[in-house]
Amino acid sequence: MTETLFCYCCRVHHDKNLMLLFPTRQGPRWRCLRSIEAAARNRRERDDFGRQQSEINREAARRAAENSLRLRQATLFSP
Numbered sequence: 001m002t003e004t005l006f007c008y009c010c011r012v013h014h015d016k017n018l019m020l021l022f023p024t025r026q027g028p029r030w031r032c033l034r035s036i037e038a039a040a041r042n043r044r045e046r047d048d049f050g051r052q053q054s055e056i057n058r059e060a061a062r063r064a065a066e067n068s069l070r071l072r073q074a075t076l077f078s079p
């Protein structure tokens, strides 16, 4: 019979081979590799999303500045 440990993340028992002691605020707790990897992947995706979003914002700000400049020039040179 394989030994299992209770995973505080999934709230079920997993095979001991899949478990890692994970540091939490309450102290080290057993957690499965899969949930740790999933959390790390989610964090990476969130970071990527944040970077994309700030790039979009920067691009929008740049375009708005360009437009207002063009608008000013158009007003200056209009008869």
Ligand SMILES: [Zn+2]
Binding pocket: 007, 009, 010, 011, 014, 031, 032, 035
């Ligand atoms: Zn788990």
